Amino acid sequence: MKARFVILVLLSLFLLPGCTGKGSSEGKIRIAEQYGLAYAPLQILREKGFLEEAAEGIEVEWVRLGNTAAIREAVLAGDLDIGFMGIPPFLIARDKGMEWKIATGLSRCPLGLAVPSGAYRSLSDIPADARIALPQPGSIQHILLSMALDRETGNPSHLDNNLIAMKHPDGMNALLSGAVTGHFTSPPYLFLEEEEGYDVLVSGEEAMGEPFTFIAGVATERFHSNEPDLYKVFLSALEKAILFIEENREETVNILSGIYDMDKKTVEDYLYNRGMVFEQDVRGLENFISFMEKTGYLKQIGERESVLF
Amino acid sequence: MKKGLLPGLAVLLLWQILFMSGFFSPLVFPSPLAVAESLYGDLKTGELVLSILFSLAIILGSFLPSLILAFFLAWLAFRYRSFDPWIEKLSALVHPLPGIALLPLLILWTGLGTHIIVLIVIHSVLWPFYINIRSGFRQVPGVWLDVADNNRLSEGERFLSLLVPASFPQIFAGLKIGWSRAWRAVISAEMIFGTIGSGGGLGWFIYNKRIFMDTPGMYGGVIILMLIGLAVENLLFRSVERRIAYVYSQS
Numbered sequence: 392m393k394a395r396f397v398i399l400v401l402l403s404l405f406l407l408p409g410c411t412g413k414g415s416s417e418g419k420i421r422i423a424e425q426y427g428l429a430y431a432p433l434q435i436l437r438e439k440g441f442l443e444e445a446a447e448g449i450e451v452e453w454v455r456l457g458n459t460a461a462i463r464e465a466v467l468a469g470d471l472d473i474g475f476m477g478i479p480p481f482l483i484a485r486d487k488g489m490e491w492k493i494a495t496g497l498s499r500c501p502l503g504l505a506v507p508s509g510a511y512r513s514l515s516d517i518p519a520d521a522r523i524a525l526p527q528p529g530s531i532q533h534i535l536l537s538m539a540l541d542r543e544t545g546n547p548s549h550l551d552n553n554l555i556a557m558k559h560p561d562g563m564n565a566l567l568s569g570a571v572t573g574h575f576t577s578p579p580y581l582f583l584e585e586e587e588g589y590d591v592l593v594s595g596e597e598a599m600g601e602p603f604t605f606i607a608g609v610a611t612e613r614f615h616s617n618e619p620d621l622y623k624v625f626l627s628a629l630e631k632a633i634l635f636i637e638e639n640r641e642e643t644v645n646i647l648s649g650i651y652d653m654d655k656k657t658v659e660d661y662l663y664n665r666g667m668v669f670e671q672d673v674r675g676l677e678n679f680i681s682f683m684e685k686t687g688y689l690k691q692i693g694e695r696e697s698v699l700f
Numbered sequence: 701m702k703k704g705l706l707p708g709l710a711v712l713l714l715w716q717i718l719f720m721s722g723f724f725s726p727l728v729f730p731s732p733l734a735v736a737e738s739l740y741g742d743l744k745t746g747e748l749v750l751s752i753l754f755s756l757a758i759i760l761g762s763f764l765p766s767l768i769l770a771f772f773l774a775w776l777a778f779r780y781r782s783f784d785p786w787i788e789k790l791s792a793l794v795h796p797l798p799g800i801a802l803l804p805l806l807i808l809w810t811g812l813g814t815h816i817i818v819l820i821v822i823h824s825v826l827w828p829f830y831i832n833i834r835s836g837f838r839q840v841p842g843v844w845l846d847v848a849d850n851n852r853l854s855e856g857e858r859f860l861s862l863l864v865p866a867s868f869p870q871i872f873a874g875l876k877i878g879w880s881r882a883w884r885a886v887i888s889a890e891m892i893f894g895t896i897g898s899g900g901g902l903g904w905f906i907y908n909k910r911i912f913m914d915t916p917g918m919y920g921g922v923i924i925l926m927l928i929g930l931a932v933e934n935l936l937f938r939s940v941e942r943r944i945a946y947v948y949s950q951s
Binding site for chain 1: 908
């Protein structure tokens with residue numbers, strides 16, 4: 392009886408992957424985003440209908456997912472064409488053989504490790520029993536912190552035993568309540584923590600040693616080859632959205648303050664005065680690849696051309 | 701065990717054939733060999749064993765306080781009947797709450813640490829323990845209680861040599877339910893809450909495999925979960941159950 396039951400369970404487990412959506416239908420584009428200021432051009436693109444304007448009859452489906460792993464799984468299930476995420480999680484998936492490449496950059500953004508004001512002078516001051524929150528292992532925040540540690544202590548995993556995986560809002564609450572002594576995060580959480588009087592011990596750019604793309608747009612190879620026109624339309628619509636943010640401050644702030652439920656002054660300040668840059672160039676890719684190869688996150692990634700359309 | 705061998709092989713074969721049909725991407729559906737290899741690799745580095753031990757240690761560490769507390773609550777409700785409706789109401793209120801829903805609150809109240817997972821597991825096993833022990837106590841025949849009174853058993857003697865043995869089948873059922881509840885709670889709590897370097901339990905193991913897109917490792921983790929469930933059911937509970945059936949058929 393038991394054996395038969397186990398077999399049933401195993402069988403259902405194996406047959407589940409069969410229930411996947413079949414490839415993209417013609418004239419349809421399915422885009423995944425995550426939540427945050429760094430995705431602002433996508434909100435504009437969506438609200439202003441730039442895609443629908445550029446290609447008549449196009450069907451656009453937007454999906455908001457909580458993390459990169461969910462985006463990857465949706466892509467594998469055949470439910471997405473384009474997803475937006477940090478470069479390291481994309482590279483990890485590419486390394487494992489996922490057939491997708493970077494199509495465009497989206498944003499550069501100040502990242503950093505926020506700590507209580509005056510608590511530490513450098514990373515090596517952080518005591519062995521300290522706790523630091525960041526989104527998840529292999530995230531851009533984790534890789535940047537490893538880079539900074541590598542530079543300062545020579546050991547990229549120096550603080551790994553102190554790292555606790557938490558979502559951004561949980562990490563901020565933990566920092567404010569004193570449950571953790573550091574939070575490696577991105578805007579708006581980093582800005583909010585700075586306003587609460589926390590210091591940025593290491594910034595993303597210091598860790599990386601150069602400006603880098605925070606969020607990039609990744610397209611499946613299937614979409615790229617099956618829908619070359621749509622692919623181009625998407626890129627030019629995104630360019631238009633980025634230009635729109637530059638040229639129409641007031642309307643941008645109006646749209647985004649509604650979406651993020653933040654007051655207009657704050658949105659304007661965060662968007663234009665704090666070092667957020669929206670651009671399609673992809674920066675820092677080589678640096679990410681070589682560091683992640685060195686530290687064993689990537690095994691067979693190959694050259695820059697193999698990860699970029 | 702031998703009976704289960706043949707169907708098991710058939711499943712493996714079917715799995716391999718499905719894999720070789722090329723119908724699914726290996727990232728979605730890896731071959732059994734890849735899963736076995738990844739399991740072997742994780743066994744060799746000790747990562748898997750440590751994860752399993754971590755999860756089991758948490759369960760054991762939560763079982764003991766939960767059992768003691770559940771016995772105490774059930775005894776209180778039994779000995780002083782006026783407490784009973786209150787504890788019943790408390791259990792009805794709290795029992796349906798998923799432990800994960802309490803996670804943010806627990807962090808706010810008690811800070812971060814492994815104790816969070818322990819607390820969540822305690823929450824998920826305490827109530828089934830209590831409910832079963834209570835119903836066990838209530839089913840003790842009144843005559844036995846009278847006999848205990850006539851023999852002037854002390855409170856402790858009455859508890860240890862009458863209430864507990866008489867309600868052992870219910871207590872055992874509570875343990876069985878508690879075990880599967882604890883197992884579920886520990887895996888889901890570990891998936892939400894983990895330390896990157898020193899790792900966590902089996903839940904964190906599977907979560908990490910997901911983050912790093914190690915699909916064979918993910919399958920491996922789930923299979924290990926099933927195997928442990930099966931082993932505990934077969935080796936531990938089955939034999940105790942047989943013994944109980946024997947003892948109670950004698951009385």
